[in-house]
Amino acid sequence: MLEILRKTNIDFMGQRKWAFLFSGIMVVLGIVALVQIARGSANLGIDFSGGTAVQLKFDQAIRIDEARKALEANGLDNAELQEFGQENKLLIRLKTSTTIEEKVADRVVAVFTKEFSSNHFVIDSSTEIGPTIGQKLQEDALIAIIISFAGIVLYVAARFELRFGIAAAVATFHDVLAVLGAFYILDKEITLLVVTALLTLAGYSMTDTVVVFDRIRENLRMRRRESEETIINNAVNQVLSRTIVTSLTVVLVLIPLTLAGGEVLHDFSLALLWGVIFGTYSSVFVASPLLMLWPGGSGRLLKRS
């Protein structure tokens, strides 16, 4: 039997002060990011903010500063440029949206055709999104997130106790905020695909937490005489090897996707990768200790056994 961990007996609950401190910082970061998004000053992808993005694939290498100069000379200021290394790909993003008379994407293409006539290119993709659509997308995403959280709290509360439901929801929210905060600090663009990744990791983190809670519930029923702290600690230790093996397999999937999955999948996989790490950490260090903050008064779980 190959084992990563033998029987462990780590005092996770004893470390909860440090965990809460670290998590608190991450959550604050995430909230700052959230506020900045609401204020419109975060690096929102054009699918949310509205605007134009054109990705060009050149035959020869192109220098960003020259590209920027060419755009500015033709009245396209404030373009954000990003290049994708070896493949001579250039992503041009503008937060101005197209009017009926004039397509911004066509203008961008015209500029490059004119200014870099010797360097042939093809259009990889072009995206134009009106401001009203972005607004609606933001609202829809928000509603979906609120509803799903409410649903999960209710389900876990019904299957366990209310405090379990709330702790699971808080831990999951913590993971989402932490990744969002990390994206904000690194000034990474928050696109619809990144939001999808956040939702995926919410699902993943929830699963992880429920698995630990399940064991806590089981132990609560079996060992009534021990203190709650011991019971929770034991439960976390018992499922520890499962937690690590599972996370390891998911990380095994995500590392190649992040490194070699292509530019479209890169940010998505990166968000998921961080999410898995935070999710694993939070089910051990956040969700379970949260139960300690709110000791089970009703004892409903015990009665049902």
Place this chain on the structure above:
Amino acid sequence: MKKVGGRLTLLALVVVMSVIFFLPSYPPLYHALPDLLKRVMPNKGITLGLDLQGGIHLVMEVDEDRAVEIAVDRSVASLQDQLVDKKIPVESVTRTGPTQVTIQFQNGDLKAQIQKMIDDYPTFSETESAGSANRLVWELREAEAKRIKDSAINQALETIRNRIDQFGVTEPIVQRQGLKQIVVQLPGVKEPKRARDLIKETALLEFKMLDEDNQSRLDLPARIPKDKEQEVLNQAEAKIPAGDQILFERGVDKDTGREYRIPYLVKKRVMLTGDVLSDARVSIGQFNDPYVSITFDSKGGREFERITGDNIKKRMAIVLDNTIYSAPVIQDRITGGHAQITGTFSMQEANDLAIVLRAGALPAPLKIIQDLTVGPSLGKDSIEKGVQATLFAGAMVVVFMIVYYRLSGVIADFALVLNLLCLIGALSALNATLTLPGIAGIVLTIGMGVDSNVLIFERIREELRLGKAVRLAVDGGYDKALLTIVDSHVTTLITGVALFLFGTGPIKGFAVTLCLGIGINLFTALIGTKVIFDLLNQRHKVEQLSI
């Protein structure tokens, strides 16, 4: 000992069904099948989303207010004609607001006579005219404005559908979204710009007379470079007679290949519109230059004959979307209902023009509010890299499970493959569209599938450590992991359902794969692998489990 026969049959059935549904999604294999088989099998599988195969996704809004204005303008023109016919001298009939028409006249005695003409325009009502003796104001009824707006979107939808059908795209989607939006999806289009222009072109064809008498007074430049139109308009603005406008003819210099414009003074009155066309085709002229020959329907043919007969030796402009294509001199009365639109076209431009003329004009301009265009190369890159990375990642997991759990790991890998197969089969059966977020959903469910097996195996190990016999340990492991697996899956399912109900576009695609994957996971984890363990136990007395 539990019976395994029933469960094994179920498992085999699921696998066979999945393969059958999946086959059409993989053309090389599907086409190799004998025709007899193809006839009884489903013929449609997974469609790749635009982000994966390239193409255009457009969301457009019909400019409804403009549609109403256009309708009012038509009434104005028709009223003008009627007034001329009845020989009632009025000073002007103009649209003075979005839905308002004002009729000015010198002779106050005419008021009652003009007032009566509203009987011919039941969609208008008279307002605030009492105070003035020389003026009548008509207002379009609100119900009619609403009807025009409503029909504008349906008409636009119909027109766009016609145009795309003729353009030839496989599996286009043209749909109404909400009250006034139109969604168009053209997968795999190689020339996105051309397709977009074809959709967006209003294609309002009009025949108008040149105002040659007044043109000389304006001393318009003979030929101007493209983009200088506004300057000409600004200069001439004050001198343009009422009821006239300046339009530009488009031309291309044969030597330099540069586009130029020729300004003309044109009477605003529309003699004939493209409504009366019955056909439009591309023909080749004597100098090998393509032109579009149009055929009028019988009513249009008679009209055209009358107009040309009345205007011999005068010049008539053929105007498409406010650009003059040609302005020939009418040599003779034209009978037979045919006409030609010449101009400096490339073959492709002439082709596209014929398409939009056949499909009809849009009731109003379209506003593109979302435009996602993915070039075929990026889509291909995404797929190739994504698939390679996923395969590599999958291989690592498969190897890891075998190293860590030995024979049981092989069983888990079997579950993984089963999972993937069922998921793809289910997606094919639903004819789902696979997008990048959809792939994300698959990755998540695969992860959950592995997790379920890990949970079960860790539980079995615990039971074995307690010294239980293999069969009891396996049963115990499954029993104890069951609740955990159900709980974790249901919570994720809640997320999936919420995302499906409230998410839009790509998020919805993610939700579909997630919800399907969860159901399939439960099946493979609780039935798929268990039956293998039971089979092992039944055939051989397993003393030691390789786990």
